[in-house]
Amino acid sequence: MNDDVPSPIDLRRLPDAVEWEQSAMSKRPWRTEFFARFAAQIAAAPRPIHRVLEIGSGPGFLARHLLEALNGITYVLLDFSPAMHELARRRLNGLEDRISFVERDFKQEDWCEALGRFDCVVTNQAVHELRHKRHAARLHSQVRSLLEREAIYLVCDHFVGDGGMTNPELYMSVEEQRQALLAAGFVWVDEILIKGGLVLHRAS
Numbered sequence: 772m773n774d775d776v777p778s779p780i781d782l783r784r785l786p787d788a789v790e791w792e793q794s795a796m797s798k799r800p801w802r803t804e805f806f807a808r809f810a811a812q813i814a815a816a817p818r819p820i821h822r823v824l825e826i827g828s829g830p831g832f833l834a835r836h837l838l839e840a841l842n843g844i845t846y847v848l849l850d851f852s853p854a855m856h857e858l859a860r861r862r863l864n865g866l867e868d869r870i871s872f873v874e875r876d877f878k879q880e881d882w883c884e885a886l887g888r889f890d891c892v893v894t895n896q897a898v899h900e901l902r903h904k905r906h907a908a909r910l911h912s913q914v915r916s917l918l919e920r921e922a923i924y925l926v927c928d929h930f931v932g933d934g935g936m937t938n939p940e941l942y943m944s945v946e947e948q949r950q951a952l953l954a955a956g957f958v959w960v961d962e963i964l965i966k967g968g969l970v971l972h973r974a975s
Contacts, residue, residue, distance in 0.1 A: 775902040776941040782829075788854035792830040801967045805895065805927050806836040808964045812973055813841055813891055818921045820844060820890040826877050826914070827897025831859030837893070838866050845869045847886070851876035878906070883913045890922050896969070898928040904943045904951075911955030911974070924957065927971040935968040945970050 780787040796802060813820050821844060828834055828848035838846055846869060848859055856872050863870055875882045878901055892914050898907055914924055929935060931942040943951065945962065948970065952960045957974035964971045 774940065776938065778900070778902065783852045783854055785854040785857070788830065788852060788858055792858055795830075795832065799967055799969070802832070802895075802969075803836075804966065805964060805969060805971055806833055807840075808971055809833065809893055809895070809925055809927075810837055810840040812923065812925055812963060813837065813844070816891065816921075816923050818890065818919075820923075822887075822889050822891075823847070824849060824886065824889045824892045824917065826892065826894040826910075827900060828859060829855050829895075829897070831862040833893065833895045834859065834870070835862050835866075838863070838869060845871075847871050847873060847889075849873040849875055849877065849882075849886075851878075877910060877913075878902070883917055886917060888919045888922075889917050890919050891925065892917060892922075893925045895927045896929065898926060898948075899941055903940055904947065907943065907948075907951040908954040911952050911957070915956050922975070924952075924974040925963075925971065926952070926974065927969055929968055930965075930970050948972060 782788050823844050824847045825834055826849050828850045834846055834848055850856055853874060901907060901910060929942050930945045931939050932944050936942040949960050952974045959975045961973045963973050
């Protein structure tokens with residue numbers, strides 16, 4: 772029986788994508804603090820990071836911040852929505868030589884095929900778009916297969932519990948997020964920042 776939680780919007784539609792883009796930063800202005808922590812973790816990584824993949828890249832908010840903060844990286848934006856890619860292309864105007872776009876749905880089994888290897892994978896407010904938390908460990912395991920040796924995985928998402936979300940099927944607690952990463956085979960999982968219903972973990 773499929774108990775996945777339906778999405779209230781269709782982000783493949785341009786009007787829905789634009790509505791999300793226009794509200795995301797005003798609804799959670801502290802997202803910029805998370806962006807800064809992503810950049811700091813990449814800058815301090817144990818090995819130089821050159822190739823970055825973002826899963827669920829949306830309209831390119833995080834991509835823009837990281838590309839401007841880290842001159843040495845190239846960036847692959849993976850999203851299932853052509854509308855989101857359209858918005859991201861506008862936001863990343865002038866950075867075309869450092870970016871590429873992949874239109875795939877990370878809920879599908881084969882989403883990670885033929886992408887190559889990465890020094891870092893990032894994702895921001897996207898894991899819950901699996902539409903049920905039981906899928907998270909599989910996603911993290913697929914990400915792990917894409918990582919170079921000593922690479923890092925930076926995962927930010929909503930959590931369920933005090934100060935967070937209320938749907939325990941869709942969202943994980945902070946500890947459940949940690950356990951999902953460990954179940955996927957990551958050895959080290961550190962909590963980097965928790966604020967405003969979001970938590971950022973680093974896994975390696």
